[in-house]
Amino acid sequence: MKPDTLLARANDFLDERTGAVVPPLHTSTTFGRTADYELIGDHEYARDSAPTVSGAETLVAALEDAAEALLFSSGMSAVTVLLETLGTGDRLVAPTVMYHGAQDWFRRLADRRGIELAFFDATVDGALEAAVAAGPTTMLWIESPVNPTWDVIDIGAAATAARAAGATLVVDSTVAPPVTTRALSLGADIVLHSATKYLNGHSDLTGGVLATRELDERWEEIRLVRKSTGTILAPFDAWLLIRGLRTLGLRFERASANAAAIAERFCDHPAVEACLYPGLPTHPRHDVARRQMRAGFGGMLSLLIANDPEGERARCIATSLCHFTPATSLGGVESLVEHRATVEGPHSVVPKNLLRFSIGIEAVEDLIEDLERALA
Numbered sequence: 599m600k601p602d603t604l605l606a607r608a609n610d611f612l613d614e615r616t617g618a619v620v621p622p623l624h625t626s627t628t629f630g631r632t633a634d635y636e637l638i639g640d641h642e643y644a645r646d647s648a649p650t651v652s653g654a655e656t657l658v659a660a661l662e663d664a665a666e667a668l669l670f671s672s673g674m675s676a677v678t679v680l681l682e683t684l685g686t687g688d689r690l691v692a693p694t695v696m697y698h699g700a701q702d703w704f705r706r707l708a709d710r711r712g713i714e715l716a717f718f719d720a721t722v723d724g725a726l727e728a729a730v731a732a733g734p735t736t737m738l739w740i741e742s743p744v745n746p747t748w749d750v751i752d753i754g755a756a757a758t759a760a761r762a763a764g765a766t767l768v769v770d771s772t773v774a775p776p777v778t779t780r781a782l783s784l785g786a787d788i789v790l791h792s793a794t795k796y797l798n799g800h801s802d803l804t805g806g807v808l809a810t811r812e813l814d815e816r817w818e819e820i821r822l823v824r825k826s827t828g829t830i831l832a833p834f835d836a837w838l839l840i841r842g843l844r845t846l847g848l849r850f851e852r853a854s855a856n857a858a859a860i861a862e863r864f865c866d867h868p869a870v871e872a873c874l875y876p877g878l879p880t881h882p883r884h885d886v887a888r889r890q891m892r893a894g895f896g897g898m899l900s901l902l903i904a905n906d907p908e909g910e911r912a913r914c915i916a917t918s919l920c921h922f923t924p925a926t927s928l929g930g931v932e933s934l935v936e937h938r939a940t941v942e943g944p945h946s947v948v949p950k951n952l953l954r955f956s957i958g959i960e961a962v963e964d965l966i967e968d969l970e971r972a973l974a
């Protein structure tokens with residue numbers, strides 16, 4: 599099945615007992631046994647696994663072409679559990695610009711646990727390879743497109759570098775969901791998503807995904823840590839996630855088309871210094887984006903506001919828009935705008951004149967008109 603069919607049909611779900619075409623919500627935390635004391639089904643206790651969660655995991659694994667997928671209570675809990683597999687003396691390599699919440703967590707953990715941390719500039723050719731080769735690398739962490747500058751990292755090239763070093767390649771593909779990028783097929787060992795974003799798409803749950811190419815030792819540890827810490831996604835959120843996933847293809851297509859139209863319209867606007875969007879032919883890695891984002895470049899773009907070194911105009915624009923809510927997060931049906939430097943605080947490396955837009959599925963004419971007015 600193609601991804602859109604898989605999703606719309608919720609992995610060909612049909613309840614054999616009732617004929618229901620929609621997966622049920624099971625809220626039970628515990629699961630019964632037979633007279634022989636065998637478990638009746640596949641589940642024992644909901645901190646480890648539960649039917650609705652497993653249903654969502656099977657769907658995500660099929661979508662990612664993964665050996666297995668696990669769901670977590672947030673993207674950051676997926677990040678945290680994955681980092682639990684690193685110990686003293688391990689070396690983690692990551693981009694200088696990436697989702698700041700994960701990077702802040704890397705730094706804290708590296709300090710406390712004696713993990714060596716090395717960063718590379720994703721905009722410089724060869725920097726990733728040099729950083730990986732500079733020491734015995736345990737894990738290479740990439741994000742593509744990179745939040746919030748939307749640089750594109752070549753996943754195939756990163757996989758080659760990781761393999762040569764014997765490192766695990768982790769791809770945070772939150773911004774490029776599997777309808778457009780299948781990171782495992784491009785060579786990643788583990789793909790991560792904040793399911794809070796595109797996968798669910800309705801800004802009404804927090805969730806995270808890890809999906810693996812192989813059921814290896816690291817994956818066994820990830821399973822164990824999730825079970826022991828209870829960071830599994832709640833059943834109702836898994837049910838909402840299945841419902842959200844069923845329209846992922848359509849939502850992503852519309853958000854991508856809207857963002858592409860906005861990027862084209864505003865890239866040469868006099869109030870805009872630059873438009874950062876992988877779908878623009880002028881984007882420095884547009885060719886890589888074309889190769890690894892098969893069904894569109896997504897709804898995320900940033901505008902650098904002209905003549906605005908302190909970001910005052912950018913903040914004013916953010917709060918003058920009518921159809922873009924000034925709020926954090928991304929990947930929902932509604933358009934959002936955010937002044938990242940303010941949100942990230944004094945240590946942010948994000949330019950002060952950068953406004954990040956998460957383009958939703960509204961009528962693009964309304965969004966363009968609103969932006970025209972606010973920029974004017």
Ligand SMILES: Cc1ncc(COP(=O)(O)O)c(C=O)c1O
Nearest residue numbers: 672673674697745772792794805
């Ligand atoms: C690229 C990326 N990865 C991970 C996360 C963390 O996800 P969550 O907010 O669901 O914990 C985010 C959140 O914004 C993100 O943008």
